[in-house]
Amino acid sequence: MKPDPKEKFVGIQVSPISFVDEGVDQVLDTLKDRVGVNVLMLGTLSWLGLKTGRSISHKIDGWPDHGVHEPYSMKGGAYFKPDPRYYTKTMIKDFRAQDPEMGDTDILELVLPEAKKRGMKTYVELMEPFFKYAGHGSASAVEIPNLTHCLEIDCYGRTRDEPSTSNPDYRNWISSMIEDQVRNYDIDGFMWCNERNSPLDQMMQGQAPGDFSQASRREAIERGIDVEACRRAVIKMHEFIQAAHAGEEFDDGAFIEFLRVLMGNPEVLIWERFWLERNKDLDRELYGMVKWCKPTLDFGLNVWNRNHFNIFRRAQWPWVEQTMYADWVKPITYQHQSGEIWHKEFGFFQKSILRDFDPIEGAAVLSKMLGLKAAPLNKVIQAGMDPDDYVGGQCADAVRGVHGKAKVYMGIGIDAPRVREDQAICTPEIAYRSVMATYQAGGDGVVLSPNYSMMKLSNLDGVSKALTELGLKE
Template sequence: MTSRHKPDPAEKFVGIQVSPISFIDEGVETVLDTLKERVGVNVLMLGTVSWLGLKTGRSISHKLDGWPDHGTPEPFTMQGGAYFNPDPRYYQNTLIKDFRAKDEEMRGIDILDLVIPEAKKRGMLVYPELMEPFFKYAGHGSVNSIDIPNLAQVMEVDVFGRRKDEPSTSNPDYRTWMHSMIEDQVRRYDIDGLMWCNERNSPLDQLIQGQAPGDFSEASRAEALRRGIDVEACRRGLIKMYEFMQAAIAGEEFDDGAFITFLRVLMENPEILIWERFWLERNKDLDRELYGLVKWCKPSLPFGLNVWNRNHFNLFRRAQWPWAEQTMYADWVKPITYQHQAGEIWHKEFGFFHQTILRDFDPVAAAAVLSNILGLREAPWTG
């Protein structure tokens, strides 16, 4: 279990994230030969479980970019789910059992059984690629109607006691489901590694985006109490910060300005940071658990982290996710640096700050300061 995979610098790792539907549209041999012979790819990061078009569907940007010169030039009516055949033995301790994809194009097809043998013939590696949250991810062709039985029972709860639209990672059934799903793939298939992506918004993220934060579900409350946290004090503090953020977004004036008022609310309610810290540790716990799970099942199997691009562009997240720490529970990392997203993400992240705590500052000057703090070499802000 303590063994770590140490990549050989002489080995080239040329990976690509690829959707299951591509192999159905174009044929397994055609896709693999094209990727290997024309592009030099030797690692397939295959979306095996997702309700996100970006991971398992066809092009989601065809309205802007047009269709590529290969594949099927029409939208994929993706329903999402598992594109391999889950073994019921692994899901006995969770409510979430029936999550096999029901897409007509993939009916009766196990994508891992389909791709792995042909990839092996060509000396190509196969890494299942998974991303949390699996449900209700904003944009990127996400499925908005999820028909999984019992899923509604594991949802987050916000500070006002309302059900949110993502499952609670503190819920034992949801957490066990993730453990089971990964153990199922690691033990039963001849895979070469696994790539995990964690893209959850923290309470501070949610607040600055104008949302009422969570998670105050029964499972999360119980976990916090076990850690000695005053849950109700944290909830009241977060409500105070929510009220400030809503007022800032609405354009209300503050006697001492938005930034000083933000600091005042934070200092008067330090429980906000206690809850943020609790959430952060629970989130990192999940990454660490999955790393350990993979190593327990197959000690030599590489476990990689696909690191969210918001971690590079958000002041709070940059402080929360240091690179050195992540190397303690990952054999390698893949920072998200997609060229078509970087500018948009920076624009969006700065927009959240400028709409709230930096509302009183000139956007050009504020963007320049934030860029310098984050070590970004960006062009001047133009709005």
């Protein structure tokens, strides 16, 4: 059955710099007429090149067949004009972008009128963390006065490298700049992405976990949690994982020792659960706030691919729960790039709790448990993920998981940045098959990702071909 054109949702994530580089009319006409896009996911605030810059992988991928072919001196910040009335409850007030290429441009004022003339919807796209996110082309400096007072504290009392989402100033700033855009601009919706690592994530990746800042401690105590017992427990777990990484021998092997440490220190899971709920609270609060300001505004979740690559996160983030605070979900499935991401994600386990298993055999078992149908570990980077098995499979999982309580718009990777020369590349066929797989699996739409400024028009033509065959493009 072909999708209903009246329900068409073909979105694309697009950077402010593209409209300055190519002109608003050129970008919108290309996306609408050549590709078939009818929804813009506009990055309005970030310090990450992946969200608001030009190509961050041009040294490997080359430049796309449009736009300006030179690095962008992105400093990051807000690409709209913050209204001071909304920032009285936070010390974070001075965060307007100062990129020389953008000048004093308010990207929403620039794009919204022209998009509406063409019948295109505009959603604001935001992703947390906003700063210093490895692999996302982060700005080298974040010039926000006093932001250092909002940073997390790890289990040893050291300042970590990202703001605490429990810090009132930081949390109020997030809600303030979202309310600002909801009230002051005639947007059609929000897409919110929350990509924070939990304490267990952090430990598996070799980091000392947080967040033991005063704000987080206070919230935990209010929920009846013994913070010091949890801190001592996560130190024990961190010490074990560090020993596993270092090659220390364990009498019963690394996996049994992991279970032994976990059972001997159950507060690890108490802290993990507390952190998880506070993280989800942020999503829930933003959903409710947007709906209170404008009940008809769409609110969707851009859902991290680690949620389907990691067995712990898969259990922690059930789809049906997310429908309680989202009108739709966008599972990230950047198929050509994802072989390397799966390889990296499995590597965290293989270097720690699964280090005694043959890597190829261990990855095959986890792949089957997660329903990935991934290529063997020693070939998956070069092969990438198959659009039918991966995009279609993840779409089917999401459609089944939301139980009809939310729409599913699949995040289709078009030239998602590679990190290795031998990594699989995007092609028009991959783009075509990914779109077709989405609708064959019962998906309600697609979001072309992660950024138009990095996409080749020749690959977007594969999307156009699929949309034409589906009756979604004239």
